[in-house]
Structure formats: C-alpha cells, structure tokens
Amino acid sequence: MDLQGATALVTGSNRGLGVHFATQLVSRGAKVYATARRPELVDIPGVEVLALDIVDQASVARAASIATDVDVLINNAAFTDGGNLVTGDLDSIRAVMDSNYYGALYMVRAFAPILARNGGGAILNVLSAAAWNTVDGNSAYAAAKSAEWGLTNAVRMELAGQGTQVSALIPGLIATQTLKDFIAAQGMVLPDGAMTDPADLARLALDGLEAGEVEILDAMGAAAKASLVGPPRAFDLSDIAAA
Ligand SMILES: NC(=O)c1ccc[n+]([C@@H]2O[C@H](COP(=O)([O-])OP(=O)(O)OC[C@H]3O[C@@H](n4cnc5c(N)ncnc54)[C@H](OP(=O)(O)O)[C@@H]3O)[C@@H](O)[C@H]2O)c1
Numbered sequence: 554m555d556l557q558g559a560t561a562l563v564t565g566s567n568r569g570l571g572v573h574f575a576t577q578l579v580s581r582g583a584k585v586y587a588t589a590r591r592p593e594l595v596d597i598p599g600v601e602v603l604a605l606d607i608v609d610q611a612s613v614a615r616a617a618s619i620a621t622d623v624d625v626l627i628n629n630a631a632f633t634d635g636g637n638l639v640t641g642d643l644d645s646i647r648a649v650m651d652s653n654y655y656g657a658l659y660m661v662r663a664f665a666p667i668l669a670r671n672g673g674g675a676i677l678n679v680l681s682a683a684a685w686n687t688v689d690g691n692s693a694y695a696a697a698k699s700a701e702w703g704l705t706n707a708v709r710m711e712l713a714g715q716g717t718q719v720s721a722l723i724p725g726l727i728a729t730q731t732l733k734d735f736i737a738a739q740g741m742v743l744p745d746g747a748m749t750d751p752a753d754l755a756r757l758a759l760d761g762l763e764a765g766e767v768e769i770l771d772a773m774g775a776a777a778k779a780s781l782v783g784p785p786r787a788f789d790l791s792d793i794a795a796a
Contacts (some may be wrong), residue, residue: 554625554674554675554718554763555763556578556581556582556625556627557582557583557584558618558760559578559580559581559582559583559585559624559674559756560583560584560586560622560623560624560625560671561578561585561624561627562585562586562606562620562625562626562664563575563578563585563586563588564627564628564656565585565588565589565629565631566588566597566600566629567595567641568594568707568729568730569594569729569730569751570629570679570727570729570751570754570755571587571629571672572751573752573755574755574758575597575600575715575742576625577597577755577759578625578627578759579597579598579600581759584601585599585600585601586600586601586602586603586616586623587600587602587614588603588604589602589604589605589630589684589689590604590607590612590630590737603616603619603620607656607657607659607660608648608651608655608656610659612661613659613663614663617622617664621667622671623667623668623671624672624673624674624675625663625674625675625676625762626664626668626675626676627677627729628661628677628678630656630659631649631653631656631679632633632648632649632651632652632653633649633691633735634649634731634735635648635650635691635694635697636690636691636694637689637690637691637692637693638692638693645693646721647693649697650693650696650700652697652702653694653697653698653701654697654700654701657701658704660762661708662722665717666678668712668715668719669716670714671773672716673715673716673718674717674718675717675718675719675720676708676712676718676719676720676724677721677758677762678701678705678719678721678722678727679721679724679758680698680702680721680722680723681695681725682723682724682774682776682777683698683788684693684702684723684754685723685757685758685777685778685780686777686780686787686788686789687787687788688784688787688790689790690790691740693737694762695788702721705719705721705790709767719767720766720768720769721767721768722757722758722761723753723768723769723770723774723777724754724770724773724774725747725749725770725771725774725776725777726747726748726749726773727749727751727754728748728750728751728766729751731750731794739790741790743790743793744793749771754771757769757771783793786792
C-alpha cells in the first residue's frame with residue numbers, strides 16, 4: 554500500500570499516537586482527514602479536520618458521507634481505562650468495549666464500501682500486546698483488545714475479496730500521556746527505554762502498512778505473541794519496573 558497520494562482517515566487525531574499518525578501521513582504525501590470527537594483540539598498543519606465520535610453511529614455515518622475518497626483507514630482512537638473486570642465499574646468496562654470493539658466495528662462497516670469503491674485500500678487497527686498478555690489494574694482493556702484482535706482477523710478474511718489489506722499494529726508500551734498517567738497511578742517508575750516513543754511507533758506502523766504486513770509488532774508485542782505457545786500470563790508491569 555503506497556501512502557504517497559493515498560487518502561487516509563485517522564481516528565483520535567487530537568492527542569497521543571493519533572497526532573503522529575496524521576502528521577507522518579501528511580509527510581508521506583497522503584491527504585489526511587484528522588478526526589476527533591473534539592475537532593477544535595486538532596492542530597496539525599496540512600490536514601482536513603473532521604468531527605468523529607467512533608461510538609456514535611450517526612457521527613460515523615456523517616464522517617463516511619464526507620470522506621468518500623478514503624483508501625486508508627487508521628482505527629487508532631480508544632478509551633483505554635476500564636479498570637479490572639471483577640471489581641471495576643461496569644459502565645467503564647462497557648465504555649472500553651464500546652470504543653475498542655464496537656467503535657472499530659462501526660468504522661469498518663461504514664468505510665468498507667468506500668474502500669471497495671476506491672480500489673480496496675487498507676485498514677490499520679491499533680491493538681495492544683495487552684490483547685495477548687492481560688494487565689492487572691486494567692483487565693477490561695486487555696479483554697477488549699483481545700476482542701478487537703479477533704475482529705481484525707475476521708474482517709481481514711471478510712474483506713479479502715474486495716482487495717482490502719487489513720493490518721494490526723500491536724505495540725507494548727507507548728510513551729503517551731495516558732500511559733504515563735496510568736503508570737504513575739500504579740505508583741511505578743519505568744526504566745528508560747521501556748516505553749516506545751509514539752513518533753517511532755507511528756513510523757514502524759506506516760512502514761509496515763506500506764510493506765503489506767498483516768501484524769506489525771514492536772519488541773514487546775513480539776514477545777507477547779511468542780508467549781502464546783505457553784500458558785496464559787499477565788503483562789508484568791512490575792517486572793519491567795524492577796528491571
Ligand atoms: N499508550 C499505550 O501504552 C498503548 C499501548 C498499546 C496500544 N495502545 C493503543 O494505541 C491507541 C492510541 O493510544 P494513545 O496512548 O495515543 O491514547 P490516548 O493518548 O489516550 O488518546 C486516545 C485518543 O482516542 C480518542 N478517543 C477516545 N474515545 C473516542 C471516541 N469515542 N471517538 C473518537 N475518539 C475517541 C481520544 O479523544 P479525546 O481526547 O476526546 O478523549 C484521543 O484522541 C489506542 O488504540 C490504544 O489502545 C496504546
């Protein structure tokens with residue numbers, strides 16, 4: 554998938570990893586719809602800003618009626634703090650599933666016909682190593698990302714016939730404010746290098762997308778996948794903190 558001359562839509566472009574996706578797509582020569590549920594917070598030169606709340610189907614339909622030239626969909630936006638499944642707040646647990654699973658699904662369903670009309674194109678779903686190694690303190694998120702991994706694999710199969718490349722980015726820890734706040738709330742201090750710089754991760758992801766990779770993994774994502782041959786295990790943040 555050549556990003557030069559492509560038309561990309563990025564969800565959650567107002568902060569975190571989404572800003573880097575939108576910025577780097579512009580640098581690679583793509584037209585970019587930088588979307589956010591609070592579009593007034595998007596501040597990226599060279600993009601078209603669009604309001605989009607991925608869990609609101611009317612908002613998704615509105616974006617799809619405007620961005621009809623999209624051939625690359627980056628499903629990046631997510632609400633990531635659901636707490637633990639047994640003791641956490643049920644509304645937060647539902648909100649995490651709504652955004653990570655149903656939000657991605659609404660986007661795929663709305664944009665699959667657009668991608669087909671525009672030659673097939675590509676979808677990149679931003680998952681997490683937490684899909685494979687759960688996280689104590691945020692197991693609701695890990696379970697939602699596991700569901701989104703299943704969704705990604707299913708959609709890849711379902712859209713193969715229309716020539717849509719469906720890729721997953723599966724990172725470990727990304728140095729965005731959201732993760733830094735989570736780590737601080739857990740009372741941890743991570744060593745230098747434990748978190749990937751979001752600009753580096755966006756570059757890895759876009760290189761992988763251009764190369765046609767189905768799963769794009771950073772080091773922690775690759776370790777989490779390798780661990781699947783053994784018994785299920787947790788994503789051991791305390792091990793990293795102690796290292
Ligand atoms: N940070 C990590 O360590 C890490 C690790 C692995 C995977 N990931 C994944 O990487 C992606 C980006 O993470 P991040 O750290 O950059 O997150 P972030 O800084 O918390 O940003 C999340 C973005 O998603 C948007 N968003 C949330 N719900 C939305 C909705 N219903 N509609 C539209 N936008 C919505 C947020 O908008 P508002 O500003 O309006 O809330 C924000 O722009 C996520 O899919 C996350 O699961 C993150």
